[in-house]
Amino acid sequence: MDRLQMTAKLKEKLPAKRFEHSIGVEYTAGTMAFMYGADYEKALIAGLLHDCAKYVPNDKKIQKCEKRGISISECEYKNPELLHAKLSAVYAKEKYGVEDEEILSAITWHTTGKPAMTTLEKIVYIADFIEPNRAVLPEMDIIRKEAYNNLDQCLLHILYCSIHYLGKKGSAVDPVTKETYEYYSCLLYTSDAADDRISV
Numbered sequence: 001m002d003r004l005q006m007t008a009k010l011k012e013k014l015p016a017k018r019f020e021h022s023i024g025v026e027y028t029a030g031t032m033a034f035m036y037g038a039d040y041e042k043a044l045i046a047g048l049l050h051d052c053a054k055y056v057p058n059d060k061k062i063q064k065c066e067k068r069g070i071s072i073s074e075c076e077y078k079n080p081e082l083l084h085a086k087l088s089a090v091y092a093k094e095k096y097g098v099e100d101e102e103i104l105s106a107i108t109w110h111t112t113g114k115p116a117m118t119t120l121e122k123i124v125y126i127a128d129f130i131e132p133n134r135a136v137l138p139e140m141d142i143i144r145k146e147a148y149n150n151l152d153q154c155l156l157h158i159l160y161c162s163i164h165y166l167g168k169k170g171s172a173v174d175p176v177t178k179e180t181y182e183y184y185s186c187l188l189y190t191s192d193a194a195d196d197r198i199s200v
Contacts, residue, residue: 001097003045009096010048014055022051024131025124032123035148039102039120046106046124049096053087061087079172085111112176113159115183122151129158137161156184 001009011019029047033040056064058080065072065083068090076082089107092098106124109117113125130144139161146154159181166173 003041003048006045006048006096010052013052018051018054021131021133022048024133025050025127028127028131029123032127032147033120036119036123036151038123042100042103042106042120043123043127045092045098045100046103046110046120047127049088049092049098049103050107050110050124050128051084051088052096053091054084056084056087058083064090073175075172075174079174082111082174085109112174113155113180114176115180117155117180119151122155126151126154126158129162152184152188156181156188159184 007023010022014022026044026047029043030040032038033043053061053064061080061083062072062077065087070083070086070090072083086108089104092107093104098104102118102120105118106121109121110124110128114121117125126147130140130147134140139157143154143157143161146157159177163173163177163181
């Protein structure tokens, strides 16, 4: 299945707003791939399909993941919406014919992030946050500039915003997201600048 076929199939499966978002992530991931020397076609496919299982009802997400032997954390059992990333990676393989492990991994981690992400994983994570159709959140203009200047700083900034946004809402924060924040915080801030680190 080529990317045009994937796009046509995805359009049939997703609500119009979600499809529009997916096209925005595809476009943004592609531009970032040019900027950082990542594989352009892989970035486009990962961006396009990152939410391909988003439409699955939350109670069904657990069932479908269990059926396929996908690991589910305690946080994910309590917040099955988080499973859409893992399930989207599985759907990308099963329903769209994607075999490339780099693409599948970028889809898997686009919601929580993970320590030591590849360039492609970072690109898809960031593109999901900054694509043009996203609502203009506080600091979005700064984050969008960082996306094309400092990939790790941008990643850390988004992680910080996400953790604090969820905290203010009283929503659960996946432990992997906190681990990812700590990893990149330690990576970017030396011991001499320890006082400048943002605590979460």
